[in-house]
Amino acid sequence: MAAPGFFQRQAHARRNTSLLVVLFLSAVVLITLAVCLVGYLVTRSESSPLPFHQWLLSTHGMTTAAAVVILIGIGSLVRGLDLAGGGSRVAKMVGARLIEPDTRDPDERKLRNIVEEMAIASGVSVPELYVMDGETSINAFVAGYAPGEAVMVVTKGALAQLNRDELQGVVGHEFSHILNGDMRLNVRLIAILAGILMIGQIGQFLLRAGFYSSATRRRNSDSRAQVAMGILGLALVIIGYVGVFFGRLIQAAVSRQREMLADASSVQFTRNPEGIGGALFKIGMTSAYLDTTSHASDMNHMCFGESARMKFTSLLASHPPVNERIDAIQPGLLARLRSRLRDTEPSSKLQAKTAQPESARISDLANQVVGPARGTPGSRLSPLRSSLTGSTQQPATQLSTRVGTVTPQSEAFAADLLQQLPSTFRNLLYTRAGAIQLCYGLLTYHLPVAERIQYLASIPQHALLGEQPDILSKLLPTLATLGEAARFPTLELAMPALRKLNAEERHALLSNVRQLVAADKRLSLFELALNTFLNRHLSPKAEQAVPVRHRNYRSVKAEIECVVGLFARAGTDSEQDAANLYQEAMAGFFSAPDQRPTTSVSIRELQAALAALSRLSPLLKPGIIDACGHCILHDGMVDVREYELMRLVADQLDCPMPPL
Known part of the structure; x- marks a missing residue:
C-alpha cells in the first residue's frame, strides 16, 4: 500500500482546495x-x-x-x-x-x-x-x-x-x-x-x-x-x-x-x-x-x-x-x-x-x-504493542496505517480508562488549576517524596501556576495507580482547560515545565514528549494552519536525520545496533546514507526538526512515521515510552495516533 488511507484523504482535502480556487x-x-x-x-x-x-x-x-x-x-x-x-x-x-469542562448540565x-x-x-x-x-x-x-x-x-x-x-x-x-x-x-x-x-x-x-x-x-x-x-x-x-x-x-x-x-x-x-x-x-x-x-x-x-x-x-x-x-x-x-x-x-x-x-x-x-480490528480488547499491554500483537499480517513498516483510525480496541481502551478515573481526579482535569498541577504531577509522580518536594519547590510561587499541594495530593495517587499507559490520555483530557490559559499564563507554564524537566539534569523520553507536546498545542500559533512547503525529502534531510537518529537510539541500548537501525531507516529516504546517528538531541533541535517535517506534503508523512516505527519495532516489542515518543512525532505531524 503506497499511501495509507488517512494520508490519501489528507492529500485529497488539499486537492479540493485547488478545486475551490x-x-x-x-x-x-x-x-x-x-x-x-x-x-x-x-x-x-x-x-x-x-x-x-x-x-x-x-x-x-x-x-x-x-x-x-x-x-x-x-x-x-x-x-x-x-x-x-x-x-x-x-x-x-x-x-x-x-x-465549561466541569459543567453540571446533564445533556x-x-x-x-x-x-x-x-x-x-x-x-x-x-x-x-x-x-x-x-x-x-x-x-x-x-x-x-x-x-x-x-x-x-x-x-x-x-x-x-x-x-x-x-x-x-x-x-x-x-x-x-x-x-x-x-x-x-x-x-x-x-x-x-x-x-x-x-x-x-x-x-x-x-x-x-x-x-x-x-x-x-x-x-x-x-x-x-x-x-x-x-x-x-x-x-x-x-x-x-x-x-x-x-x-x-x-x-x-x-x-x-x-x-x-x-x-x-x-x-x-x-x-x-x-x-x-x-x-x-x-x-x-x-x-x-x-x-x-x-x-x-x-x-x-x-x-x-x-x-x-x-x-x-x-x-x-x-x-x-x-x-x-x-x-x-x-x-x-x-x-x-x-x-x-x-x-x-x-x-x-x-x-x-x-x-x-x-x-x-x-x-x-x-x-x-478504518481497517479491520486487531488485537485483544481490554489488553493492558502498551497501547501500541497491543494493536500489533496477534497479527503477523501487519508489517512493522506499515505503522502509518494506524494513523487517523478508530477501532473497537481503541474504544475499549478509552472507555476502560475513563471508567477507572475517580470522579475527583477527572473533575480536577477540567479546571485550569487542576490541569496545570497535572503537568507537574506527570513529571514527578514517580519520584521519591523528598526528591519530588525538592523539585516542585523550585517552581516560582504563583496563585495559579505555582505548586498547589492540596490538588497534587489528589492527583498523584491516581497517576501512580494507572501508570505510564494513562499519561497521554489524561493530558488530552486536560487540554481544554489548558487552552483557557491566556498567553502570559501559557508562557509561564511552559517555563515551569522546562524547569522541572531540567531539574534532574537528565532528559527522559516522556519528558521530551511532554515538553514538545505542550509547546505544540499551547504556542501562540497553535490554531493556525500549517502550510505545505516541502514536496520532497531532500529539502528536509537534516531534520529527518535528527528524528530518525533519536528513534534509532531509543529502539536499542546497543550503539552498534542503533547505527544499523539508523542506516536501514535512512535508506528508505536516501540512496547512500553515510552518517551515524547523533549522540544527543536537544529539545529545541527536536522541536525545530518536527516543525519542518510538519510542512511536508501529506503523502510524504507516512514515510517518516514508518521509519520511526521501523526503529522501535525491530525487536518485536514496544514499551509505553517508545509509544509516547511515536505518538509525539505523529502529533507534531498532525497525524492522530490511536492508543491501541
Whole structure:
C-alpha cells in the first residue's frame, strides 16, 4: 500500500482546495462580467455607442472590472483574517457558548463523555465544546485548522432531542471530518464565499439606502439620485444571485461525497448504524436549519445537516437528502425507523440485516476510514504493542496505517480508562488549576517524596501556576495507580482547560515545565514528549494552519536525520545496533546514507526538526512515521515510552495516533 488511507484523504482535502480556487476564479470572472454589463448599460451614450467588448477594454470598463475584483478579494481576505483564530473564532462568529469542562448540565456532560471517549480512542486532544443555546434544531459542526486544535459546536436541540446513541453517531460523524482533514477546507470555504457574496451585499445596502431614502424624502431635490442608487442596488442584488448560485455550487461540489464518507465513518467508529440513522431520521421529522445566526448559509457545507433553506436543493444542496443518507447507512433502516415511530409499544432490538448491494457501497466507504480490528480488547499491554500483537499480517513498516483510525480496541481502551478515573481526579482535569498541577504531577509522580518536594519547590510561587499541594495530593495517587499507559490520555483530557490559559499564563507554564524537566539534569523520553507536546498545542500559533512547503525529502534531510537518529537510539541500548537501525531507516529516504546517528538531541533541535517535517506534503508523512516505527519495532516489542515518543512525532505531524 503506497499511501495509507488517512494520508490519501489528507492529500485529497488539499486537492479540493485547488478545486475551490478554480471555482472561485470562475465565479469572480462571471460576476465581474455581469457587473461590467450593468456599468456598460448605465454609462452607454447614444452619441458614442461602443460595443460591449470594446467598452470592456476602455478606461471605464477596466476600472469597473478592477473595482469588482478588488471588492471580492477584500471580502475574502477580511473574512480569512477574521477566521485566522481557528475553530474558536468560528464558534464565536455564530454566537455559540463555550461548554465549561466541569459543567453540571446533564445533556452537556453526556456530550462531553462521548467526545472524550472518541478523542482518546482516535488519539487527538479533546476538542473544545460549544453549544448554540438559541437553536432548537438538530445540527453540529467542527472547525479548526488541525486535529489537535479542533472545536465542536452542537445545537441545543441536538442535546435535548437526541439520545446517547444518536448523539454518539453525530459525534462520530464530526470526528470523521476532524480526522479526514475536512475542517481546514471548510473554514477556508467560508472566506471564499464571503468574497463571492460581497457584490450582492453591497447591492442590498444600496437598494435599502436608495429606495428608503427616496420614500422618506420625496420632495427633496436629490430624490432622482436616490432612485438611481436604488436601481443600481437592485441590479447588483440580481447579480449577487449569481454569486449565491456559485457559492452553493461550490459547497455542493466539495461537500456531498465527504458527508457520505463521514456517515460511513460514524457507523464504523460506533458500530451502531441506528445511532446516526436515528439522528438523521429526527432531522427529517424536524429540521437542521440554523435560524439565530446570519452565517447559516456560509456554513451550510460544514454542518451535520442542511443549515439554510434554499431552492433547487437537488442541485445546490451541500448534503444528500436525509432519506438517501439513511438508506446508504443500512438498507431497510429508514423503514424500521418509520415503523418504530408508528408503533406505540416498545419494540425488541432489531438485528442488522446481512450485507446487500446497497450496503456494500457504504461498507466500502467505511473500509476507507478504518481497517479491520486487531488485537485483544481490554489488553493492558502498551497501547501500541497491543494493536500489533496477534497479527503477523501487519508489517512493522506499515505503522502509518494506524494513523487517523478508530477501532473497537481503541474504544475499549478509552472507555476502560475513563471508567477507572475517580470522579475527583477527572473533575480536577477540567479546571485550569487542576490541569496545570497535572503537568507537574506527570513529571514527578514517580519520584521519591523528598526528591519530588525538592523539585516542585523550585517552581516560582504563583496563585495559579505555582505548586498547589492540596490538588497534587489528589492527583498523584491516581497517576501512580494507572501508570505510564494513562499519561497521554489524561493530558488530552486536560487540554481544554489548558487552552483557557491566556498567553502570559501559557508562557509561564511552559517555563515551569522546562524547569522541572531540567531539574534532574537528565532528559527522559516522556519528558521530551511532554515538553514538545505542550509547546505544540499551547504556542501562540497553535490554531493556525500549517502550510505545505516541502514536496520532497531532500529539502528536509537534516531534520529527518535528527528524528530518525533519536528513534534509532531509543529502539536499542546497543550503539552498534542503533547505527544499523539508523542506516536501514535512512535508506528508505536516501540512496547512500553515510552518517551515524547523533549522540544527543536537544529539545529545541527536536522541536525545530518536527516543525519542518510538519510542512511536508501529506503523502510524504507516512514515510517518516514508518521509519520511526521501523526503529522501535525491530525487536518485536514496544514499551509505553517508545509509544509516547511515536505518538509525539505523529502529533507534531498532525497525524492522530490511536492508543491501541
